[in-house]
Amino acid sequence: MFIKKKAIILVISMVILASIFSYFFLSYRDSAINKGFPIPLGAKLLNKDDKEMYEEYKWGPASEENGLPLYYLTVIKLWGWDKKSQEGAMTIYEKDGKKLCVISQTDSLFVSPSEED
Numbered sequence: 001m002f003i004k005k006k007a008i009i010l011v012i013s014m015v016i017l018a019s020i021f022s023y024f025f026l027s028y029r030d031s032a033i034n035k036g037f038p039i040p041l042g043a044k045l046l047n048k049d050d051k052e053m054y055e056e057y058k059w060g061p062a063s064e065e066n067g068l069p070l071y072y073l074t075v076i077k078l079w080g081w082d083k084k085s086q087e088g089a090m091t092i093y094e095k096d097g098k099k100l101c102v103i104s105q106t107d108s109l110f111v112s113p114s115e116e117d
Contacts, residue, residue, distance in 0.1 A: 031111050038079045057109040064089045064105045
């Protein structure tokens with residue numbers, strides 16, 4: 001009986017860990033232009049400019065007043081991007097020497113290369 005309880009606890013723990021892993025790594029895709037930056041699967045690409053490397057997404061959780069949700073900030077960090085600076089709704093992230101500007105506005109997410117040094 002004791003072994004069955006341990007097995008059930010182990011299975012439940014594995015399911016929870018698999019769920020967390022899939023949420024943080026499988027619920028996101030690479031940015032359309034800026035490869036390696038996570039974009040939520042629920043975000044709909046509205047505009048992109050291949051020349052300017054600019055993208056605009058419609059995404060409900062984005063907010064100018066509150067910024068990006070904590071879970072998305074966690075995913076950005078887990079994907080290797082470090083926050084370098086923030087001014088209002090604009091945040092600069094860096095990974096491997098590449099800097100991106102992310103602007104969170106009400107229901108919109110904008111991603112483009114940063115010119116900040």
